[in-house]
Structures are given as C-alpha cells and as structure tokens.
Amino acid sequence: MQSELDLKKIVHDHGYKATPQRLAILSVFSKNHRPFSAEEIYKKLKKTGTDLVTIYRTLTSFEKGGVLKRVDLRKDSVQFELAHGHHHHIVCTICGRVEDFDDCDLETVTKKIVSKSAHFKSIREHSLELFGVCRKCS
Amino acid sequence: MQSELDLKKIVHDHGYKATPQRLAILSVFSKNHRPFSAEEIYKKLKKTGTDLVTIYRTLTSFEKGGVLKRVDLRKDSVQFELAHGHHHHIVCTICGRVEDFDDCDLETVTKKIVSKSAHFKSIREHSLELFGVCRKCS
DNA sequence: TCATAGTTGCAAATGAGTTGCAATTAGATT
DNA sequence: AATCTAATTGCAACTCATTTGCAACTATGA
Numbered sequence: 001m002q003s004e005l006d007l008k009k010i011v012h013d014h015g016y017k018a019t020p021q022r023l024a025i026l027s028v029f030s031k032n033h034r035p036f037s038a039e040e041i042y043k044k045l046k047k048t049g050t051d052l053v054t055i056y057r058t059l060t061s062f063e064k065g066g067v068l069k070r071v072d073l074r075k076d077s078v079q080f081e082l083a084h085g086h087h088h089h090i091v092c093t094i095c096g097r098v099e100d101f102d103d104c105d106l107e108t109v110t111k112k113i114v115s116k117s118a119h120f121k122s123i124r125e126h127s128l129e130l131f132g133v134c135r136k137c138s
Numbered sequence: 139m140q141s142e143l144d145l146k147k148i149v150h151d152h153g154y155k156a157t158p159q160r161l162a163i164l165s166v167f168s169k170n171h172r173p174f175s176a177e178e179i180y181k182k183l184k185k186t187g188t189d190l191v192t193i194y195r196t197l198t199s200f201e202k203g204g205v206l207k208r209v210d211l212r213k214d215s216v217q218f219e220l221a222h223g224h225h226h227h228i229v230c231t232i233c234g235r236v237e238d239f240d241d242c243d244l245e246t247v248t249k250k251i252v253s254k255s256a257h258f259k260s261i262r263e264h265s266l267e268l269f270g271v272c273r274k275c276s
Numbered sequence: 277t278c279a280t281a282g283t284t285g286c287a288a289a290t291g292a293g294t295t296g297c298a299a300t301t302a303g304a305t306t
Numbered sequence: 307a308a309t310c311t312a313a314t315t316g317c318a319a320c321t322c323a324t325t326t327g328c329a330a331c332t333a334t335g336a
Contacts, residue, residue, distance in 0.1 A: 099256065113268065190324095
C-alpha cells in the first residue's frame with residue numbers, strides 16, 4: 001500500500017505535475033496490482049469527477065514516461081499497469097481472470113534468436129502472455 | 139506458392155463457401171508470409187472490388203475457424219497471418235520491420251509456471267513478441 | 277436446374293481514442 | 307503570500323477502425 005506522498009514523489013520524479021487527477025489514477029494502480037483500461041479507471045474515479053479524456057492523456061504520458069506500461073490481454077480495449085517489476089500474465093480465455101508470473105527465462109531464448117537473426121542484434125523488450133482455462137471454468 | 143485449388147480446399151475444409159473474395163484474401167496471406175491488417179488487404183485487393191466489410195468479416199471468421207490468427211505487433215490496427223506453423227516475431231520499434239523466429243522453447247517455462255499456478259492447470263496458447271531496433275535503424 | 281443457407285456490398289452506426297481551445301492550476305519566482 | 311506561466315484539465319467535436327442491419331446475390335448440394 002503506497003501513501004499519497006509516495007505517489008506524489010513518483011509523479012514528480014518523472015517530471016509531471018502532481019495533480020489530484022494523476023494521483024487518483026496512480027492510486028488505482030497502486031492499490032490493485034492488475035491491468036486496467038481507461039474506462040475501468042473512469043468508473044472507479046466517478047466520484048472524483050475526473051474526465052475520461054484526462055485519463056486517456058494521463059495513461060499515454062505515464063506510458064511514455066515509463067510509469068505505466070501497456071498490456072495486450074486480448075481484451076477489446078487497451079490496458080495498462082505499473083511498469084516497475086518485470087512480470088507476465090496468464091489469462092483465462094473464458095472468464096478473463098488474470099494471474100501473474102515472474103520468471104519468463106527468456107534471456108537464453110533471446111540470445112539464441114539474436115545470434116541467428118539477420119537484421120536484429122539486440123532486443124529491448126518483449127511481450128509474453130499465456131492463455132488457458134482456469135480451474136473454475138474448466 | 140499455393141495454387142488456387144489448394145486455397146479452395148483450405149476454405150472448404152474449414153466449412154466455408156469458396157467465394158472469389160475469400161480466395162483473394164487467402165491468396166494475399168499465402169503469397170506473403172507476414173501479418174496484414176484489414177486495410178492493407180483492402181488496398182492489395184482494390185482491383186478486385188472486394189469490400190472492406192467483407193474483409194473484416196472474412197478475417198474474423200477465418201480466425202474463429204483456425205485458418206488465420208490474430209497478431210499484436212503494437213501497430214494501430216489489428217493484424218492477421220496464416221495460423222499453421224507456430225512462430226513468433228521480432229519487431230523494429232522504429233521502422234516496423236518484422237522478422238520471424240520459430241523456436242520459442244516455452245514448454246519448460248510453461249510447465250514450471252503451471253506447476254506454481256493457483257488457478258491454471260494447463261496453457262492452451264501463448265503470445266510472444268520481441269521488440270528491438272534493427273541494424274538499419276540503429 | 278432449383279432451392280436455400282451462406283455471403284456480399286452498401287449505408288449507417290458504434291465506440292475507443294484523439295484534438296482544439298478556453299479556463300484552471302501546480303509549482304517556480306519574487 | 308501574491309504573482310506568473312507553462313502544464314494540465316474539461317468540454318465538445320472529431321477521427322477512424324471495426325461492426326451491424328438489411329436487401330440483393332451466389333456457391334453448392336439435392
């Protein structure tokens with residue numbers, strides 16, 4: 001659980017002004033360690049009156065600044081989550097449940113790939129998502 | 139290079155009627171083994187007069203039927219490619235160049251993940267894309 | 277050849293995400 | 307603490323990928 005001061009520091013450290021809207025948006029992510037779409041955040045922040053446009057703009061600039069990262073979980077809309085801490089997801093293709101995992105062991109694979117590649121000599125990022133059916137749904 | 143008959147067979151084998159539009163769409167994929175968006179196919183098939191809506195509908199139903207699969211390469215629109223033959227992509231984050239690779243060695247990782255998972259006991263699919271900068275762009 | 281379910285094309289709708297702009301405000305400066 | 311200014315917000319209007327309704331068409335099986 002992050003205090004409000006921590007969030008303010010994060011925002012400042014990335015060179016943004018710490019507006020109540022941004023702190024509210026960031027608090028959603030820090031309270032729930034899972035991906036959120038703009039619309040989901042909008043609903044969670046209804047009471048604060050934060051505009052959907054502000055949420056879109058904040059998500060985009062936080063992504064550029066490295067605070068958040070974009071995740072593709074084959075949902076209809078784009079999702080974001082806190083950027084710190086490398087991890088991946090297992091998604092239930094029926095109910096949409098999302099579980100995390102950390103060790104993707106991709107260094108070896110990546111090295112092998114790069115050594116064989118004609119055009120790439122290094123990899124900066126990767127995306128890896130697993131899809132299955134969870135116990136409840138199977 | 140696939141003959142038209144082959145394409146017709148593929149379409150039939152999946153339970154679809156072999157319309158000229160579907161054969162044309164499929165031929166784009168079989169002639170170029172790389173991902174295409176609906177719009178790209180539309181442009182390639184301008185001369186045939188195939189409607190964009192038909193392309194969207196065909197892509198969607200071919201995906202459901204397992205002829206094509208959806209790929210997320212962080213482009214603005216969704217892309218598809220032939221489903222047969224398991225492989226992944228390396229994408230240049232500057233020019234968008236795409237290169238394939240086959241051996242992802244994910245079985246070991248997947249097994250480990252599943253053995254640790256609280257909610258999942260098996261994985262049906264996975265998505266893995268690598269992102270870097272190609273020689274030309276670096 | 278005929279019947280018909282599956283398919284197509286057009287037009288209109290949807291919906292996520294973006295943009296222009298005037299009003300507001302966080303935070304630096306005095 | 308009052309002031310200044312560039313960053314930020316909210317509203318309305320827009321864009322653009324994708325979807326849907328529907329009447330006309332056609333691939334295929336009988």
